Structures are given as structure tokens and as C-alpha cells.
Amino acid sequence: MPSRIGVYVCHCGTNIAGRVDSEGVARFAAGLKNVAVARDYKFMCSDPGQDMIIKDIREMGLTRVVVASCSPRLHEKTFQKACQRGGLNPFLFQMTCIREHCSWVVADPVEATAKAKTLVAGAVSRVNEHEELYSRVEAVHPDVLVVGGGIAGIQAALDIARSGHKVHLVERGPSIGGHMTQFDKTFPTLDCAACISTPKMVAVAQEPNINLMTMSEAVEVKGYVGNYTARIRTRPRYINEDRCTGCGLCMEKCPKSVPSEFEEGLAKRKAVHRNSPQSVPNTPVIDPASCIYLVKGKCGACKQNCPSEAIDFEQQESFLDVQVGTIVLATGFDILDPTALTQYGFGRYPEVYTGLQFERLNNAVGPTGGKILMKNGQAPESVAIIHCVGSRDKNQHEYCSRVCCMYALKYDHLIKDKIGHQARVFNFYIDMRCFGKGYEEFYRRVQEEGVTFIRGRPSEVTDQTLSAEEDGKLIVVAEDTLLGRPVRVSVDMVVLCTAMQARRDASEVARIFGISQGQDGFFLEEHPKLGPVSTATDGIFLAGTCQGPKDIPDAVAHASGGAGQALSLAARGEVSISPTVSWINPDICVGCKMCVDLCAYSAIEFDERRKVCVINEAMCKGCGSCAGHCPSGAAQVRHFNEKQIFAELEGLSQNVPLVRQPAGVDHL
Amino acid sequence: MQELIATLETQSDPLPGAAFEPAIVAFVCNWCTYTAADLAGTSRMVQSPNVRLVRMMCTGMVDPKYIIKALLGGADAVLVSGCHPGDCHYINGNYKARRRVKLLMEILPRFGIDSRRIKLTWVGASEGNEFAATVNRFAAEIKELGPIDTRRLPLL
Ligand SMILES: Cc1cc2nc3c(=O)[nH]c(=O)nc-3n(C[C@H](O)[C@H](O)[C@H](O)COP(=O)(O)OP(=O)(O)OC[C@H]3O[C@@H](n4cnc5c(N)ncnc54)[C@H](O)[C@@H]3O)c2cc1C
Numbered sequence: 017m018p019s020r021i022g023v024y025v026c027h028c029g030t031n032i033a034g035r036v037d038s039e040g041v042a043r044f045a046a047g048l049k050n051v052a053v054a055r056d057y058k059f060m061c062s063d064p065g066q067d068m069i070i071k072d073i074r075e076m077g078l079t080r081v082v083v084a085s086c087s088p089r090l091h092e093k094t095f096q097k098a099c100q101r102g103g104l105n106p107f108l109f110q111m112t113c114i115r116e117h118c119s120w121v122v123a124d125p126v127e128a129t130a131k132a133k134t135l136v137a138g139a140v141s142r143v144n145e146h147e148e149l150y151s152r153v154e155a156v157h158p159d160v161l162v163v164g165g166g167i168a169g170i171q172a173a174l175d176i177a178r179s180g181h182k183v184h185l186v187e188r189g190p191s192i193g194g195h196m197t198q199f200d201k202t203f204p205t206l207d208c209a210a211c212i213s214t215p216k217m218v219a220v221a222q223e224p225n226i227n228l229m230t231m232s233e234a235v236e237v238k239g240y241v242g243n244y245t246a247r248i249r250t251r252p253r254y255i256n257e258d259r260c261t262g263c264g265l266c267m268e269k270c271p272k273s274v275p276s277e278f279e280e281g282l283a284k285r286k287a288v289h290r291n292s293p294q295s296v297p298n299t300p301v302i303d304p305a306s307c308i309y310l311v312k313g314k315c316g317a318c319k320q321n322c323p324s325e326a327i328d329f330e331q332q333e334s335f336l337d338v339q340v341g342t343i344v345l346a347t348g349f350d351i352l353d354p355t356a357l358t359q360y361g362f363g364r365y366p367e368v369y370t371g372l373q374f375e376r377l378n379n380a381v382g383p384t385g386g387k388i389l390m391k392n393g394q395a396p397e398s399v400a401i402i403h404c405v406g407s408r409d410k411n412q413h414e415y416c417s418r419v420c421c422m423y424a425l426k427y428d429h430l431i432k433d434k435i436g437h438q439a440r441v442f443n444f445y446i447d448m449r450c451f452g453k454g455y456e457e458f459y460r461r462v463q464e465e466g467v468t469f470i471r472g473r474p475s476e477v478t479d480q481t482l483s484a485e486e487d488g489k490l491i492v493v494a495e496d497t498l499l500g501r502p503v504r505v506s507v508d509m510v511v512l513c514t515a516m517q518a519r520r521d522a523s524e525v526a527r528i529f530g531i532s533q534g535q536d537g538f539f540l541e542e543h544p545k546l547g548p549v550s551t552a553t554d555g556i557f558l559a560g561t562c563q564g565p566k567d568i569p570d571a572v573a574h575a576s577g578g579a580g581q582a583l584s585l586a587a588r589g590e591v592s593i594s595p596t597v598s599w600i601n602p603d604i605c606v607g608c609k610m611c612v613d614l615c616a617y618s619a620i621e622f623d624e625r626r627k628v629c630v631i632n633e634a635m636c637k638g639c640g641s642c643a644g645h646c647p648s649g650a651a652q653v654r655h656f657n658e659k660q661i662f663a664e665l666e667g668l669s670q671n672v673p674l675v676r677q678p679a680g681v682d683h684l
Numbered sequence: 685m686q687e688l689i690a691t692l693e694t695q696s697d698p699l700p701g702a703a704f705e706p707a708i709v710a711f712v713c714n715w716c717t718y719t720a721a722d723l724a725g726t727s728r729m730v731q732s733p734n735v736r737l738v739r740m741m742c743t744g745m746v747d748p749k750y751i752i753k754a755l756l757g758g759a760d761a762v763l764v765s766g767c768h769p770g771d772c773h774y775i776n777g778n779y780k781a782r783r784r785v786k787l788l789m790e791i792l793p794r795f796g797i798d799s800r801r802i803k804l805t806w807v808g809a810s811e812g813n814e815f816a817a818t819v820n821r822f823a824a825e826i827k828e829l830g831p832i833d834t835r836r837l838p839l840l
């Protein structure tokens with residue numbers, strides 16, 4: 017029985033109809049084979065638009081539906097559901113995009129209309145070959161994996177755990193807390209960072225639903241939404257967490273000192289060390305690269321002095337497989353290393369600092385006990401703060417890091433507050449971006465404190481002085497673009513507001529979890545506006561700065577969003593899984609086994625008895641690697657099979673003459 | 685404009701003597717290049733109208749038969765485009781596509797089809813600008829190359 021197709025062409029207000037003659041396209045479609053009805057409408061996705069489809073299915077007995085509108089990535093599900101409500105299997109539907117791929121990108125209305133017709137003809141021809149398919153319903157494992165224990169990961173883990181679901185929180189470092197634990201105060205309220213983060217960190221440690229795994233990373237992830245298995249590798253801490261009381265005697269006795277990463281190189285730490293007394297867990301960690309015992313086999317000062325017999329040099333790397341239904345990634349950011357921007361002299365002049373280093377100079381448990389001091393122990397009389405180092409810069413990162421203006425203002429205030437009003441502070445900025453709640457007010461307050469703002473990106477920081485006054489100082493050379501004249505400002509200290517950037521191993525992590533990165537290196541969300549926490553991979557969500565630069569309030573809000581999405585799947589307990597997977601027709605398969613090794617998911621097995629290959633539909637992802645290669649054509653992806661693709665091509669090519677002109681060429 | 689459209693509708697055959705406008709079929713993967721095409725659209729990046737996208741889930745499912753079918757069906761050229769190496773949503777479907785397309789490009793000239801009529805590119809989900817540039821570049825190349833002579837193809 018020939019199919020009865022309904023074709024619906026959308027105007028999308030004027031988004032489509034402004035360039036494409038939607039009415040004309042519908043008239044053209046009405047003339048195509050098997051088309052029972054073709055209509056055009058202002059907004060197909062609106063309720064009346066959908067009702068139109070439903071009514072036609074019921075009253076005209078449509079057996080297939082085609083909608084020509086926006087990208088199927090936006091509304092395919094909407095229309096599939098409408099078909100379903102009308103009583104039609106949702107896979108007997110085809111959508112073609114005449115907005116993003118046509119009206120918005122073809123300049124000439126005639127050409128745009130012609131292209132839309134071609135696309136509709138392809139879709140109509142294809143839909144004839146569609147088959148009914150039924151989604152599988154799979155259980156969702158109630159547990160959730162959260163990767164990264166910065167403020168975002170902490171928030172996500174707490175949100176989920178408090179709903180009663182179990183969370184595995186995996187943190188690579190020895191303690192949770194992330195970058196926030198390095199700060200002293202936070203803008204714009206100047207809350208003490210530890211005062212607001214420590215209670216949350218402790219809450220994680222005390223939450224019975226959270227299984228906290230520090231020194232750990234996910235090394236392999238298998239499965240699909242609802243049923244993920246993650247292999248977690250835990251590096252040895254060399255101290256037994258259950259025995260350690262956190263007294264810190266080992267760190268006192270350890271004879272070996274090396275530069276501290278947590279102190280951004282401004283202070284030393286022991287081979288056995290801990291970020292801060294507030295660390296969670298508060299067990300120290302022995303660094304195998306610097307520990308004398310682990311390198312040379314002798315010392316053991318910590319072991320001799322530990323009152324709790326917690327030191328354990330025999331600890332080995334261990335692996336654990338965790339089963340979860342959903343995953344939240346909260347791996348955070350790195351800051352750009354400004355050494356490569358040689359004009360700013362970082363690494364060459366001792367009084368040039370990064371933002372994170374300056375945070376440590378302000379921190380009460382930092383290298384200077386919270387006093388802003390130069391390496392010579394004196395307080396600086398003048399400080400230059402350079403904004404946008406590596407941000408908004410075509411040669412580094414084009415994007416704005418979104419926090420630097422604000423933390424620069426925080427530094428302005430801290431300098432005035434700690435050193436005294438006589439301290440001179442110069443901000444070199446491009447634009448001040450104070451967009452958040454209370455941010456503009458904070459900017460105003462700092463301006464009133466007598467800070468100088470110079471608009472212009474400095475070309476250089478140098479110690480080449482031109483006058484006696486400049487001697488012994490660092491000179492920031494810039495152009496004041498508001499006054500249009502060059503300036504030289506001599507200061508004692510320079511702080512570089514370096515860009516936030518994607519983690520250096522972001523591509524590796526993206527590969528492990530099967531998600532993508534944007535052009536800027538950060539993890540790619542499903543949709544920039546409407547799907548900022550989900551990813552293209554079902555059941556994997558993002559939280560915090562791993563998705564892009566954010567301040568703490570935004571990172572926390574984003575994390576709660578990610579947690580909420582993971583929870584809605586976990587709470588429902590089941591998920592419907594697309595039936596568009598592959599199938600090998602046993603009557604055609606010659607048993608060549610070509611497909612077996614091609615399948616990246618090991619979903620294909622050879623059935624020895626029948627001498628054919630068989631696909632395990634629960635493992636198949638529907639990538640079609642097997643179908644694209646199967647020499648006998650036995651392997652086919654459902655909804656993307658050979659008949660359907662051929663039909664689409666036929667539909668497209670029958671209309672080729674609409675755009676191509678030469679005479680005397682035969683078209684099939 | 686309405687008039688122009690009306691003319692077009694009554695025109696069952698192409699305007700005689702107009703310049704050659706190639707027809708190009710593009711098999712693009714849902715996760716990267718199709719998404720990039722959406723982004724190019726959202727960003728209103730004007731493109732040559734000659735390319736029609738066929739949405740595939742992955743370039744790995746593009747059977748060489750589909751490419752041949754498109755060429756026999758009157759397409760002057762075929763673009764296959766997916767995720768960058770290492771970024772394929774299905775781990776490595778794009779490597780398989782690369783192998784197949786390479787092979788096809790070696791074989792087709794023996795049947796009188798210029799291998800320049802097939803192009804394989806990687807355009808990631810965030811590269812709307814790259815997608816538009818690829819389309820425009822390829823369309824220009826094929827315009828230069830001229831129409832495919834399908835009468836010589838029954839050999840296949
Ligand atoms: C100098 C500076 C000053 C700032 N000052 C302020 C301020 O005053 N106020 C404000 O609101 N914001 C401020 N910010 C922004 C703030 O730092 C961020 O918003 C916040 O830290 C983001 O938290 P996060 O959890 O997303 O990332 P992070 O803090 O980076 O945490 C990520 C965590 O994940 C872990 N991790 C990474 N990769 C893996 C992996 N593969 N497996 C397991 N674990 C992993 C890391 O070890 C880390 O613990 C400042 C930023 C900078 C650079």
C-alpha cells in the first residue's frame with residue numbers, strides 16, 4: 017500500500033518565510049509522489065501547528081509525516097511526539113532543515129526557495145522507506161559519579177547526596193576545594209574564602225551518601241546513559257587515612273623541602289605535605305618524587321615520628337570500578353602561564369606575580385601570613401595590575417575570562433586596606449566588565465578608594481629606567497587610549513590577571529567520557545543557551561568552569577543545574593533508549609567477520625552455530641561503522657539504512673535541475 | 685521577488701544559457717559537521733546554495749555506495765564531513781570513513797570521475813565559520829571543474 021504523506025512547511029515567523037516562499041514550497045510538495053496533503057503554517061512548533069499534524073493523521077489517515085522547518089536538532093523530538101499523539105509511530109517522521117541550512121544562509125530568495133524544495137523532496141522520498149521502531153526502556157542506576165572536587169563538584173555532590181542518592185566524588189588532588197581554597201577573600205562581598213568553602217568541604221566529608229575518593233581519577237568509562245561503569249585509579253597517598261589524626265607531626269619532622277605548588281612557588285613545602293590545615297581529608301600526602309625514602313630507600317623520619325602508625329610506604333596504586341547511572345564533570349580550569357608573554361617579564365623580574373600568587377600573598381596561612389610583601393620583606397608603595405593577560409587577545413585566548421576585572425578590583429581594595437591609603441594602585445584595563453550582582457557597586461566603591469584606572473593594554477614591563485625617579489622600579493609602558501598618549505608608570509610590584517583556560521588534559525578527559533570540546537578548549541555544552549549543562553552524550557553533565565570561565569556564584573549555580581539534571585534521570589529510574597541501532601540480516605550475512613573488529617564497542621559477535629555475525633543491541637550505539645563497511649550489505653543501521661539513504665538521494669537529485677543549468681546532461 | 689518565484693515555478697526546465705551551478709551532496713555527521721552547519725546558520729553565514737546536506741549519525745556509516753549513488757544521481761560532487769580525528773562521537777568512525785574515502789578516490793578516476801569531486805573534511809561542532817568556508821570553497825572548486833558527465837558513468 018502506498019504511503020499517505022503529510023508535508024508541513026513552516027514560516028518560522030519571517031525567519032524562513034522572509035527568504036523562502038514557504039507557500040510555494042508547500043504547493044510544490046503537494047505534487048510529489050504519495051503526498052496526501054501539504055500545508056504551510058506560521059509556527060509549526062506551536063500548539064496549533066502540532067495540532068494540525070495530529071488532526072490530519074487522524075482525519076486523513078496519514079501514514080507518514082514530513083516537517084520542513086528549523087534544524088532537527090531543535091525540534092525533531094517535538095514533532096515526533098506530535099506524531100505519537102496522533103497515533104503514528106514517531107519514526108515514520110522525517111524533518112528537513114530549511115532555516116539554518118537554507119533561509120538563513122542562502123542570500124537569494126529564488127535560490128533559497130529552490131533549495132528548500134529540493135530538501136523537501138529528499139525528505140518526502142526518504143520517509144516512504146521509514147519503518148516503525150520502538151524505543152527500549154532501560155533502568156537508570158541511582159548512583160552518580162562527580163568528577164572534580166572544586167567548589168562546583170562539591171556543590172553538585174552535596175545537592176545529589178542530599179536527595180538520598182549515592183555519589184562517588186572523585187578528586188585528583190589530595191584535598192577537595194579546588195582553586196577557591198587558594199584565595200583569601202572573594203569578590204564582591206569580600207567574604208573570607210575559607211569561611212565559606214570550609215563548611216561545604218566538611219559537609220562533603222560528613223555526608224554518608226558521598227564516597228569521597230581523593231588522589232583519584234577516572235581512567236576508563238564504559239556503558240551508556242543509565243548504566244555507566246567507570247574505572248577509578250587511586251594513587252597512593254602513603255598515609256593511611258583511617259589511622260591519621262591530622263596532627264601534622266610528620267610534616268614538622270620531614271627533612272626534605274621543595275617549592276609548593278599550592279603556594280604557587282612562593283613558599284616551600286615538605287615531601288610530606290598538606291595544602292592547608294582545612295584540607296579535606298586532612299591527612300597529609302607523601303610526594304613520591306621528593307620523598308627521600310621513596311627515592312633512595314632511607315630516611316623514614318615521618319614514619320618514626322607518627323604517633324598513629326599511619327605512614328605506609330607499601331601503599332600501591334589501586335583500581336575500583338563504580339557503577340553509576342549519570343556523570344557530572346566538574347574538572348575546573350587552569351590559569352595561563354604568562355612566561356610565554358615575555359613582554360610582561362614574568363619569571364624575569366621577581367616582583368611580577370600572577371593573580372593566583374597574589375591570592376597566596378593575601379592569604380592568612382600563605383607565605384607572608386597574609387601581608388602583601390615583596391621578596392625583600394617590604395610592603396610595596398605602588399602596584400600595577402594588568403588586566404586581560406592572555407584574554408581578549410587574538411594570539412592567546414579570544415574570549416574574556418570573566419573574573420579578572422572583578423578580582424583586580426578585589427586586589428585594589430586589599431592593597432589599600434592592608435598597606436594603607438598612601439599605597440598607589442594602577443589598573444591597566446581594556447574594558448571594565450562588572451556584570452554580576454553587586455559588582456558595579458563594588459567597582460564604584462573601589463574607585464572612591466582612590467585607585468587609578470588607565471585604559472590600555474601595556475606593551476611592556478621593564479626595568480630599563482629613563483630617570484633617577486624610576487631607578488629600582490618596574491616600569492609599565494602603555495598607551496592611555498582615552499587620552500591618546502603614551503604613559504610610563506613606575507611601580508614596585510606588578511600583578512598579571514592571567515586568563516582562565518581549559519585544563520591541559522581536557523582533551524584526554526573529553527576522550528575518556530566521550531564528550532567534545534569547544535574551539536576554546538572548554539567542554540562543549542549541548543546548546544549554548546538552552547542546554548548549558550548537558551552534553552551531546554546522554555547522561556553526562558557539566559558543572560562549573562570546565563565548561564567555560566565563571567566566577568564562584570556562576571560555577572555554583574551551574575553545578576546545581578548539572579546536579580539537577582543528573583538527579584531527574586536518577587529519580588525517574590528509567591530512560592528510553594533510541595532504537596536506531598544496527599542489525600545484521602542473518603540471511604544475507606556471509607560470516608566474513610569484517611564488522612567484528614570495526615565495532616568500537618565490541619557489540620558484534622560471531623555466532624559459530626549459524627556462521628553469521630550478530631549485534632548485541634544493548635551495546636550497539638548505532639554508529640554504523642559496520643554498516644558502512646559490510647561488503648554484503650547485511651549490516652544496516654535502523655533509520656539510516658541503505659534504502660532510506662538511497663531514497664533521500666533520489667529525492668534530492670530529481671530536483672537537481674532546479675539549480676543546475678547545462679543542457680544535454682542526463683539525470684537519473 | 686514574488687514575480688521571480690512565480691517565474692521559477694512555471695519553469696520546469698532550467699533557464700537556458702545560465703552559468704553552471706553545481707549540485708553537491710554532503711554527507712555530514714550529526715555530532716560535528718551538521719551541528720557546525722546549524723551554527724553557521726544561526727550566525728547567518730551566507731553560503732553558496734549548491735550544497736544539500738544528508739544527515740548521517742557518523743561519517744563511519746557513509747557506505748561508498750552512497751557516494752557513488754549521489755554522483756550517478758546527478759550530483760557534481762560529494763562532500764563527506766565529520767568530527768576531527770580523535771573527536772568522533774563514536775570513538776573512531778571518522779578514521780574508517782577516511783580509509784574508505786581514500787580508497788574510493790583511488791578507484792573512481794578509473795571510471796572517469798575526477799577524484800577532486802570527492803572531498804573529505806573535518807569540521808567540528810563549534811566551527812560554523814569553517815563549515816561555511818568549506819562549502820564556499822568546495823562549490824567554487826566544482827564550478828571551476830565543470831559539470832560531471834554522467835553519460836560516461838554507466839561503466840560503473
Ligand atoms: C586569581 C583568581 C581569583 C579569583 N577570585 C575569585 C573571587 O574572588 N570570587 C569569585 O567568585 N571567583 C573568583 N575566581 C574564580 C573561581 O576561581 C572559580 O569560579 C572557581 O574556582 C571555579 O570552581 P570549579 O570547581 O569550577 O573549578 P576548580 O576550582 O578548578 O576545581 C576543579 C577541581 O577538579 C579537580 N580535577 C581536575 N581534573 C580532574 C580529573 N581529571 N579528575 C579528578 N579531578 C580533577 C581539580 O583538582 C580541582 O580540585 C578567581 C579566579 C582566579 C584565577
Ligand code: SF4
Pocket residue numbers: 255259260261262263264265266267299300321322323324325326327
Ligand atoms: S604524623 Fe601521622 S597522624 Fe600525624 S598527620 Fe602525619 S600521618 Fe597523620
Ligand code: SF4
Pocket residue numbers: 597598614615616617618619620631635636637638639640641642643653
Ligand atoms: S553500529 Fe555496528 S559498529 Fe557501530 S556500535 Fe553498532 S554494531 Fe558496533
Ligand code: FES
Pocket residue numbers: 713714715716717741742743744765766767771772773774776777778
Ligand atoms: S560522529 Fe562525527 S565523524 Fe563520527
